[in-house]
Amino acid sequence: MNLGNVLRKLCVVLMTAALTAAMTIGASANVEGDTVYLGAAISLTGKYSTNGAHTRKGYDLAVEQINAAGGVTVDGRAYKLGIIYYDDESTPARGAQLAERLIQQDGVKFILGPYSSGLTRAMAPITEKYGIPMVEANGASISLFREGYKYLFAVLSTTEQYLQGAVALAAETAGEGQTLRLGLAMENDPFSQDVRTGVIADAERLGMRVVIDDKLPPELNDMSATLAKVRALRPDLLVVSGHAKGAALAIRQIADSHIDVPMLALTHCDAAQVIEKFAEKAEFALCASQWAPGLAYSDELFGSARDFADLFEATFDYAPPYQSAESAAAVMVFADAFERAGSFDPAVVRDALAETDMMTFYGGINFDDAGRNIAKPMVLFQVQDGEYRVVYPSDASEAELRHPTPRWSER
C-alpha cells in the first residue's frame, strides 16, 4: 500500500471516530464533589497570547493561594476552586462560541473574563443572556458598561481613565493663555478607540486642541507616517495606545527618527517591556498602569502588593505585569462573593457581587450599578533613570514629573 492509500484509510477511520466522539460530549455540572468550577476563555494563541498567558498565571496563582488557605466556605462546607480553560485564539467569534460552550456544554455557572475589550465585548451578550456572572479583569472598554449588562463586573479601571492623568498633567504644564496641542495615535480596536474617546473628552474639558488623530491598523508595523505629522505639527502631548505593540513601536520609532515631543504618554509600557528593551530611548515616557507593586494596597490572602509581586516572581520567574495582578483580583472577588452569598446559585452570587466592597493587594474593589470598579484609580508612571516612578495621582506619587522632555539632539 502506498502512503496515499494508507493516509486515506486512516482519515476515514479518524473521521468516523470523531463523529462518534462528538456525539458523546456531555455536560458536566459546575460543582463536582468539593470543587466549584469557573470557566475562562483565554488567548493561548493569536495576537494576545502573551497577555493571555499573563492573565492565566494570575488566575492560577489566585486559585492556588485560595485553595491553600482552605478554599471557600459555603453553607458550612469547604470548596476548592477550579478553572476550565479554552483557547479563544484571540478572536471575538471564538470567544463567543466558547462562552456558549462553557455554559451549555460544560455547565459552568461562573465565568472569568478573557483578555481584551474586544473579546469581552463578544462574550458579554452571551453571559448576560444565560444569567451567568462574569467577573473580568482585562476588558477595560467603557462601552461594555453602557449596554445595561447586569451580570458583568470588572475589577480594572475603565478606558476613559487610562490617560486622564497624562492629560491632567499636561494641562498643568501649560503657560498662561496657551492652548495645548494634542496628538493621538490610537490602534483601531475597541480598547484603544475607547481610550481615545476618554482622552478627547478630557482634552475638550481642559481646552486643548487635537491636531493629530490617527487610527493605526492593528497590523501596522511602521508608524512613520504618523510621526512625520508629529514632526510637522509639533503637538505638546502625544498619546499612543496600541497594546504592547503600540508602545514598542512608538518608543522605537520616536527615538530612531529623533521626533521631539515634550510629553509622550503610552499604555501597556510594562507589557512591552520598554525599559528592558529600549533603555535610554524609553526615558521620560509616561506610562498608564492599572497597578504597581509599590502601591500601598494589601489584603489577607496575598499580603501587600509587593508580596504578590514577590510570590509571582518566585513562581513564574518574571515580575508580574498588571494584567496578572488584576486577573488574580478577579478570582478573589468571586471567592469573596461565594462566601457572602452562601450559595452557588448564579442569581444569588450575582447579587452578592454587586455588593462587593473589599480591599485587595490590587486595590479597592467596589462595583457601581453598571459593574465598573469605582474604588481604584489608574496610576501614571514616568520612566526616570531607567525605573518606573509614579507621578500621578498626586497622593500616590513618588516623584515629580520631568517636563519637558529634552530634544534628541541634546540627549
Added chain:
Amino acid sequence: MFENLQLLFDYPSLGVDLVANGLMIGAIFALAAFGMALVWGVLGIINIAQGEFVMLGGFVALTAAGLGVPPLLTVPLAAIALFILGWGLYRLVIFRVVDRDLFVSLLATFGLSIILQQLSNEIFGADVRTLETGLGTLVLFDGQIVLAEIKLVSFVTALTVGLVLWVFLKRARLGQAIRATAQNARAARILGIDTDRVYAATYALNAALCGAAGSLVVMAWTIHPYIGLPYTVRSFLVVIVAGLGNIVAVITAGLGLGALENLAGFILGAEYQIAFVFVLMVILLVGRNLWLRRKREYLK
C-alpha cells in the same frame, strides 16, 4: 484626507521624508519579490508562505543575537538557516505540488504559511520584537530629513544581496542551470540538468533571500508572528507589475511600492494603509487584464 494633502504642501520636506523612509522598506519588498519571481518563474508555483519566511528570518536573527552574535552578522546566518528550511520544505511538501496546477500550490503553500505562523507563535510568542543594533540616526538638511542609520544599512544590504543573486544567476553554473530550467524544464533535463535539484535549490534560495530580508526587518523595524501575509501580497504585487524576468523592474517596483505605500498611509490615514496595498493590487490586476482584453487576451 485633504488636511493631510495640505500638510504636504505646507511642509514639502515631509513628502521627501516620507518617500525616503518608504524607499528603505521598499528595498525589503524588492528582495522578497525577487525571490517570489524566482520561484514562480522556475517552479511555476506562487509561494504564499513568502511572508512567513521573512518573519522566520527575523526570528532567527533575534535568536542568534540573543546568543551573542553581533546584529549585522545575523543577516547571513538567517539566510543560511532559511536556506536549510527551504530545502527541507521542498523535500517534504513542495515537490509534490510542483507539477500540479497552480491552485493546488496556492493552497498547499497557504497551509504551510498557517503552520509556520502558528509554530512561530508557540515557539517565539506573539509579542512584537525588535533588535537593537546600537546604530544612530542620520540627520540631514538641518532636521528636515531624519533617517535611522539602520534603515540605510538595511537598504544597502538588501540591494547588495539582490545584486549578488543576479550575478549568481548570470555567471554561476547553478545559476545558469536555474535559468535554463525556467526557460524549458524538459530541455534542461535532456541536457543533463537535475531539475529536481534545481527546484530544491531555487526554493531554498528564495527562502534564504526572505530570511535575509527578515533579519533586516527585525533590526530596522519590528516583527511578530503575523506580519507574513502583507509581505506576501506586496511581493505578488511587485511581481505582477514588474514581470518575472526583469530584475531591474522588480527592484524599481519594490522601491516604488514602498514609497507609495508610505505616502498613501500619510494622505489617506494610517488606518487605510494596508487596505491601500491590497486594493492597489486588485486595481492593477483588473486594469492589466482589461487592457489585455482589448486584444482578446488575458493575464496568464
Added chain:
Amino acid sequence: MTKAQKYSLIGGGLFLSLVAPFLLPQLATQLTMLWLMVVFALTWDTLGGQMGYNSFGNILFFGIGAYACAVLQRDLGLDYFIGLAVGLAFAGVLSSLVAIILGFGMLGLRGHYFAIGTLGLGIAAGEIAGGWDYVGAGSGMVPPLYPTALAGRELFFYFLMFALALATFFILRALYATKFGLALNAIRDDEDKAEAMGLQTTQVKSFAWAVSALFLGIGGGLAGNLLGFIDPRDVAFAGATFGVWMVLMAILGGKGTVWGPVIGAVVFHITQELFWTYLLGWQRVALGLLIVAIVVFFPNGILGTLREQRPEWFGEKVEERA
C-alpha cells in the same frame, strides 16, 4: 447504491438534522455554525468546483451581509423579527449587487490571478470596514439583542440557518441540472471554446457569483445576529479563517459535486472542533497540516476518492477485464 438506500440515508439525515438541537441542546450553536459551513462550502463550489474559478475572497459577501443586516437593524429600529427579515433580505440583495458590480472587473481574471485578486478584495474589505466609522470602525458593531423574553433563541437561529442551507442546496442543485449548469461546466472545461461556441460567458459568470453572494449575504446577516458581535477583521471578513475554510471544505468533500461540499463541511467542522478541544494551543498547526494533507493527498476529496474505490456506488459500471 440503490435508490432505496440513497433515500433512506437522506431521510435519516434530514430527520437527525431536525431533531438534533432537541437531543443535544448544548451543541445547538455548534450545529448552527455547521449549517453555515455547509452554505460556505456549497456557494464556494459553485464558482470553484462547477465553474473552475477559485475564489479566495467569497468571505467578502459574508461580511457585507453581516454589516448590511446589522446596519439596517440599527437604523430602522423595527420590531426585532421584522427588522431581521428586512435586514436579511437587504443583506442578500446588496451582496448580489456587489458581486455583479465587482464581477465586471474581477471575473475577467483567470486562474491564480482571480484567486489572489479575490483574496486581496476580501482582506481589503476587512481593512476598510475597520476604518469606516459608520459601521463602527475598529470597534465593530453589535446587532440588536434577541428579545430574551421569548425563549428558544438557539432553536430559532438553528432552524433559520438550516433552512438557508437547505434552500442553498436545493436551489443550486436545481440550477446545476439546467443548461446553466452545463454552461458552468463548459466554462470550467475550456472557457475560450465555450465563448467561441457563442456562450455568454460574462453573463453566466456574473449570475453564478451573484447567486453565491446572495446566500452568503443572508448567511452573514444570520451569523452576525447569532454571534452578537461583528468585528471587521475577525468576524465579518475573516479571510484567514472562514475565507480559506470554505475552499478546503469543498475540496475535502469533493469539488464539482453537489454532495461533496456538504460532506466536506460536516467532516471539516467536526474535525476542527475536535482539534480545538483536544489539541489546545496547537489546533491551528493541526489545521495547517490538515490543509497540506488534503491538498496533497486528497485532491479529489472524499467523494472523489470514494468514486475511485467504489465506482458502483455512483452508478458506474466497471467491467472486469477478461
